Amino acid sequence: MRNTDLRDWLAAVEANGELKVIKGAEPKEEIGGIVDLYQRKMGNPAVLFDEVPGFPKGHRVLANILTSVPRINLALGLPAHGTEMELVQWWRRYMREAPSFPPIEANDGPLLENVLEGDAADITTIPTPVWHELDGGPFIGTACLVIMKDPDSGWINSGTYRVQSHGPNLATVMMSPGKHGRLLMNKYHERGEPCPVAVVVGVHPVVFMLSGLEIPYGKSELEAAGGIFGEPMQVLRMPKTGLPVPARSEIAFEGFIHPGDLVQEGPLGEWTGYYAGGSRPEPAIRITTLMHRNDPILLGAIPAVPPNDNTFYLGTYRCGAVWNQLEAAGVPEVRGVWAHEAGGSRFWLTVSIKQLYGGHAKQAGMIASHCHAGAYCNRWTIVVDEDVDPANIDDVIWAMSSRVDTREDIDIIEGGWSSALDPMCYDGDTDRRNGRIIVNACRPFRRKDTFPLVARSSKALDDRIIAKWKNDLPKV
Secondary structure, eight states, X not given: OOOOSHHHHHHHXXXXXXXXXXXXXXXXXXHHHXXXXXXXXXXXXXXXXXXXXXXXXXXXXXXXXXXXXHHHXXXXXXXXTOOHHHHHHHHHHHHXXXXXXXXXXXXXXXXXXXXXXXXXXXXXXXXXOOOSTTOSSOEEESSOEEEEEOTTTOOEEEEOOEEEEEETTEXXXXXXXXXXXXXXXXXXXXXXXXXXXXXXXXXXXXXXXXXTSOOOTTOOHHHHHHHHHTSOOEEEEOTTXXXXXXXXXXXXXXXXXXXXXXXXXXXXXXXXXXXXXXXXXXXXXXXXXXXXXXXXXXXXXXXXXXXXXXXXXXXXXXXXXXXXXXXXXXXOOEEEEEEOGGGTXXXXXXXXXXXOSTTHXXXXXHHHHHSHHHHTTXXXXXXXXXXXXXXXXXXXXXXXXXXXXTTTSEEEEEEEEXXXXXXXXXXXXXBOEEEEEEEEESOOGGGTTTSOOXXXXXXXXXXXXXXXXXXXXXXX
């Protein structure tokens, strides 16, 4: 697949009529305000901002990137107009096969067109919006890679965490407890050593997507990206930390996080739709080097009231991951999984099964809500029968309204893995767990043969009617 560069993908997006170019919007209010309006409906085009006041022409900002299935498909090298469920199945196959190619080091790359060190490494030369009206400042890292190395094994991890710009050579990174980046940073600090870090803020969407997903501990996102591209990614070593970054990145900077070096960070309007994370001291990145292409593009995936650009792409991957993990745990006859976009692709999971035995539905719900792909920030897990489309919220609510016995079909589980960004976690500072609800919205297994029949035409009748009357029927 020859689509390994952000600019390759951008050209494909434009060719498919999925790009809007806006000139002259300023970064303190207008860029963020425009993006917020675009994100309120999934399927609106990506937005490329150029001629940003106060910055050279060609220093651009790209946002609203993955809020349509066609743009996600284009990033993965798939036909633009495949369906959401086809994407879920693609992710399932990808995860089962787990193709990967170790990156290869390059001697050159577009990222080396501008290399700035010391006082010249000034990240404020990159147009960085204040994305929301009440944010605590500009956030340069939203669709970013935060790259670290395990000091013991040498494993290279790439995670997506929010990165705030505080000045020419100072940024902060917010990493929730339990996230891989936080675990690696702690390894250095427990030894009294600074943690080397590289941040990439303009990269092909595939690499950004993988950095925001639940890739298993010990597996490299850069290797996984090579598996999707069908060839190894070319990387360059950052000069001070030696950390690898994609050679065709738009913008990258490196530095060190020293033990106890914290700077007040935030707030940022987050993917939950709230300022739930607040403002608190977070690890400071003391920047030593800034590198960027000529006419660089800052990539943004902006968290906001869901669905949003920070979470919409997560949904189909998460569905595939939960589905695979259910089957790996021995749950039979899973017919579908959906992570509803209004729940930020995390708070709400629906699992469709064909019931084979008493307790089957509860088993599926308990595992889905606590398997690795389903556990983080989960709140609602709904299990429905195979006649209910888990991606159709009307069908799901109908099942919840008509098939739930409140005496035994609702389980509340306390102490789940969550985040300070969850407005209903127990305590954002001291206890970031939450409670979650598992709802069995399947027909009672003991009544499966006597439960009232559904008042809807059979598929056979639908097929006969459509064959004869298709020109007179509404589009479905």
